[in-house]
Amino acid sequence: NAGVMQNPRHLVRRRGQEARLRCSPMKGHSHVYWYRQLPEEGLKFMVYLQKENIIDESGMPKERFSAEFPKEGPSILRIQQVVRGDSAAYFCASSPRGRVEETQYFGPGTRLLVL
C-alpha cells in the first residue's frame, strides 16, 4: 500500500520559470491538502481539494499559484513566474474523507529552489 507520492523531490528553477509539483494521494483517499514550509518555519496550509473541486484555497497566494485535482491523475500545484521567495518545501497530504479526526498522511515533499 503505497503512501503519498510526490514528484519531483527536488526542483530547481530560475526566476520567471514555471514550477509544477505533483502529488498522488494514498489509495482510497480523495482529499488532498497542500502545505508550504518556509525555512525555519512550520507548515502553512495552502489549499484543500477533492476530486475536480477546490474546497478551500484561502492559504494560497492570489497570484501565480494554482492547484488542481483532476478526475484522473495526480493533484498539481503550479507556480508561474517563480520568484526567490517561493523557495520552500511543498508538502502534500491526503485523507479519506476530509475530517479533522482522520490522520493526514504526508508525502516526502518537493523542495523547490529558485535561483
Added chain:
Amino acid sequence: AQSVTQPDIHITVSEGASLELRCNYSYGATPYLFWYVQSPGQGLQLLLKYFSGDTLVQGIKGFEAEFKRSQSSFNLRKPSVHWSDAAEYFCAVGALSNDYKLSFGAGTTVTVRA
C-alpha cells in the same frame, strides 16, 4: 482561528535521557491536537493525536503526550531517547469549525548526542 506555539527551537539531549517537547495552543473550544515527526529530507509522520477522552495519549516509537486544558498545552514526552529520535517535531492543532485545516507550530529540532 487556532494557533500553535512551540517555545523551544532546538533541544539537545543525551541518548538514554528523557525528552520533553513543549506545545501551547490557542483555540476557544476543544482542539484536535497532533504531534508529527519529520526526519531530514522526509515527509511528516504522525506520532500521536488527541481528540477527547483520556488526556494522556500513547503514540508510536515510545512517545506519549498529555493534554492539559488549564495550561493550553500538549507536551510530548519520551522516557529514554534513541539516536534515531533526532529529527524535527511539529505540534499541530485542528478545529471542528474548519475540520480539514491543520495549523502547525514552527517545530523543535532535537539533537541526540552519544
